[in-house]
Amino acid sequence: MSTPISPLILLHPDDNVLVVRAAIRAGDALDIDGTRVTAAQDVTVGHKLARRTLAAGDKVLKYGAPIGSMTAAVDVGGHVHMHNMKSDYIASHTRQVVGGSEGGH
Amino acid sequence: MAEMRGFLRSDGRKGIRNVVVVAYLVECAHHVARRIVTLSDDMDVHLIGFPGCYPNSYAFQIMTKLCTHPNVGGVLLLSLGCESFNREALRQVVAASGRPVETLVIQQAGGTRATIEAGRAAVARLKVLADQTPVVPMARHELVVGTICGGSDGTSGITANPAVGRCFDWLVETGATCIFEETGELVGCERIMSDRAVTPELGAEIEACVQKAERYYTIMGFGSFAPGNAEGGLTTQEEKSMGAYSKSGSSPISGLIKPGDIPPSGGLYLMDVVPDGEPRFGFPNISDNAEIVELIASGSHVILFTTGRGSVVGSAISPVIKVCANPETYVRLSEDMDVNAGRILEGKATLDEVGAEILGLVEAAAAGDRTVSEALGHQEFILTYKSFEPVGPACLPTRAA
Numbered sequence: 001m002s003t004p005i006s007p008l009i010l011l012h013p014d015d016n017v018l019v020v021r022a023a024i025r026a027g028d029a030l031d032i033d034g035t036r037v038t039a040a041q042d043v044t045v046g047h048k049l050a051r052r053t054l055a056a057g058d059k060v061l062k063y064g065a066p067i068g069s070m071t072a073a074v075d076v077g078g079h080v081h082m083h084n085m086k087s088d089y090i091a092s093h094t095r096q097v098v099g100g101s102e103g104g105h
Numbered sequence: 106m107a108e109m110r111g112f113l114r115s116d117g118r119k120g121i122r123n124v125v126v127v128a129y130l131v132e133c134a135h136h137v138a139r140r141i142v143t144l145s146d147d148m149d150v151h152l153i154g155f156p157g158c159y160p161n162s163y164a165f166q167i168m169t170k171l172c173t174h175p176n177v178g179g180v181l182l183l184s185l186g187c188e189s190f191n192r193e194a195l196r197q198v199v200a201a202s203g204r205p206v207e208t209l210v211i212q213q214a215g216g217t218r219a220t221i222e223a224g225r226a227a228v229a230r231l232k233v234l235a236d237q238t239p240v241v242p243m244a245r246h247e248l249v250v251g252t253i254c255g256g257s258d259g260t261s262g263i264t265a266n267p268a269v270g271r272c273f274d275w276l277v278e279t280g281a282t283c284i285f286e287e288t289g290e291l292v293g294c295e296r297i298m299s300d301r302a303v304t305p306e307l308g309a310e311i312e313a314c315v316q317k318a319e320r321y322y323t324i325m326g327f328g329s330f331a332p333g334n335a336e337g338g339l340t341t342q343e344e345k346s347m348g349a350y351s352k353s354g355s356s357p358i359s360g361l362i363k364p365g366d367i368p369p370s371g372g373l374y375l376m377d378v379v380p381d382g383e384p385r386f387g388f389p390n391i392s393d394n395a396e397i398v399e400l401i402a403s404g405s406h407v408i409l410f411t412t413g414r415g416s417v418v419g420s421a422i423s424p425v426i427k428v429c430a431n432p433e434t435y436v437r438l439s440e441d442m443d444v445n446a447g448r449i450l451e452g453k454a455t456l457d458e459v460g461a462e463i464l465g466l467v468e469a470a471a472a473g474d475r476t477v478s479e480a481l482g483h484q485e486f487i488l489t490y491k492s493f494e495p496v497g498p499a500c501l502p503t504r505a506a
Binding site (some may be wrong): 005009011019020021022023044045046047048060062063065066067068080081082085086087088089090091092 | 297327337342413
């Protein structure tokens, strides 16, 4: 009943990431600032995609504010998450780091 | 909609509930206290307590503020008998507040079975007295509202949190008191917050308290960032912080308080929850309910709890309104949610519309309606060790006025 809405939201004009508001599947065609990009993988709601090409060391901007730095390069439309960015304050942890019964592989 | 009404207390504050609390003063009295509450089978008889046997002035302060909270109409203290907690000092403060209070000491009352029986009779007497509390109309400026986020994900900071921020802005405009907290979850926002402080001196205090939080969490080894946050799309502490920060809305920040401090006037307050001094007792807040207890100790009548991953908790003493940020989570957990802020992501509602819905639910709770978690019987409670110095004079600029 409503017109289709983009699965990506830009929260602030200065941002270099977009937030996923509807789940994306690998192969989906995405429009990022007029550039057509094919999604490389499934990405769930709440995650971030690169709005432009980012290099290791670049600050990641969301809400118009820095939320950390890239640790590896990413292309436009690539997933920006734990594998390629880090905090500039306190390191984030995963269950594996903590160990215990959920730490095994 | 029904009008807001309050139970008038002797200090002039009004409660939106009239709860009888059963408070255990050491873990050794927990079972007996819980049995009394369970057997009372009354939605307005709640269990609170402090598990430690060693003395702690923070825990004493929080227990005192909770037992004299406007939502509390009567208190039963449950002691084993040999713990350090100063039960007589607490009893005197509650009695001086005009509330009915009784104390049971298990070692003197004949053990488990006899104390449970005596406790049930005591609760019945306290209920009768609490029911005599005058009920009077309550205005919006008399409300104290706290907010917390738990189980955050990448949607929290774009739907539920800014919607609560709108609600906070409207409450503050009409003279109500609003409290946001968890300075460890505001790491990265310190300069933006300090610019909103009503005085530069308060701004400096806010920056200092966030720096204290960053240092404290760094020594602990983990930020306030759980694995579920990352699964939900959040990557760093400061990203989570920016999302959490949006709960505060856009009003000026009137003061910086510590847990148990009652804000001196209406306005928006930041609560510094990170202990002072060298880390001694572990993580500042070991789970969401520890934060909720502190917001209530500072007088919150109602708590706005935003969640993306999906929390189901409520609280003892004050109703919790749960605002679900993520539309997919809402589908799975709709029976536990008061508000579906995920509609904003689907283009079915605006931030203002969801903010207005939240404000309506605050007023409904103050008119006596049960929130979802209340109706489900959620009354979580946790209190652990901490230590604080009193706030400095720059933290409450309005108090001098």
